[in-house]
Amino acid sequence: MDPRFAHVDDWIFDLDNTLYPASTRLFDLIDARMTAYVERVTGHEPVEARRVQKGYFRDHGTTLAGLMKHHDVDPKHFLDDVHAIALDRVAPDEQLARGLAALPGRQFVFTNGDAEYAGRVLRAIGIGDQFHGLVDIHACDYLPKPDAHGYRLLVDRFDIDPARAVLVEDMAKNLRPAKALGMTTVWVDNGSDHGDHDADPAAIDHVISDVGDWLQTILQGSNQ
Template sequence: MEFSLAPPFAGITDWVFDLDNTLYPASTRLFDLIDERMSAYVQRLLGCDPVEAKRVQKTYFRDHGTTLAGLMKHHDVDPHHFLNDVHDIALDRVAPDLRLAEALRRLPGRRFVFTNGNDAYADRVLAAIGIDDQFHGLIDIHACAYRPKPDPTGYQLLIDRFAIDPTRAVLVEDMAKNLKPAKAMGMTTVWVDNGSDHGNHLHDPADIDLTITDVADWLTDLLEPPHVY
């Protein structure tokens, strides 16, 4: 049975998803493992104690958007070395999500991943969830020249590389501040308010078209055909 999606998603042709704490639940706490490795990396780099390493890490995250951006600016860190190191984590916390896979498959149009992580890590996570075959492309931090969301660079790259009409595209993201550039470009925006650390930082209701708590639940409901009486 053919049916149209309800507004504001009627006419959407391109669906863009963040990765961490968006395509899997924030309650998985997978990013905690990456956070621990980032602190250890900073500690080794600076030869400092764990408390100072954590302080530097979080300061760079706050001031530069990612810890990596701060390390590159202040310590000339090789981004490939850093990203390969901190993403070398076990993925046993991530479970396959058959509902999400089925919902993604049924979405009309194309599907993309837009992440501040690197492509190798993203590929591993998508495979662990069981959705690695559901996407038409990926933009990672390497492609964005290490300018993390919400820097506009990656958003424009996404639009240009995949010939996306932003007025017919949606961005799904757990960090509210990362929706602002997408909204300014004309994209429909969905905030995944699921308890991500700093997820509500710089939250602005004007940048958000819809707030959800779980991507699989939302997509399943969205794709439910209307009842015929």
């Protein structure tokens, strides 16, 4: 094991564009459904709906948070609608599965999506039975990352010592609360939309491009 991670007992992973590569463009399908949802709620034409959607994402952490704040949208209805996508773009990832299985300690998923969708994606990747727990947007009372509420809930629910935990995440801004708690942070810089938005270099301990490759490297003991 890479000595920089030898202290880690708990490994926490974001889902979308982290446990599968951003290049699959799976989230594009969700994104399109979000734009259509914003169109229906606001009455805007597609171009303006897209602008509003992205503004909500940047300003509130998720499109949902903006819709709840400004349009009193029912979160379950929204999440069920936008996650009703096919998963044929996601392929089993044997390297990732082997790496997760070889990690010492526990693994968790911490996502701004919902648990039902997350379960479908994890099964499609071939890692559905790997994780010890999952915290989704429902559990976080619809306060998305990087709101500190979800991070505290995760730590308390699973008795995680932040000093012995790592968070792996493709949205750099979502690492800041984890770093503040004392976690080791890993940014997956793989081309996610707005992945570097509001990044704080002081909150990023390590930068990688692929989780499976990174796990293989650290498990072999390399610190390169």
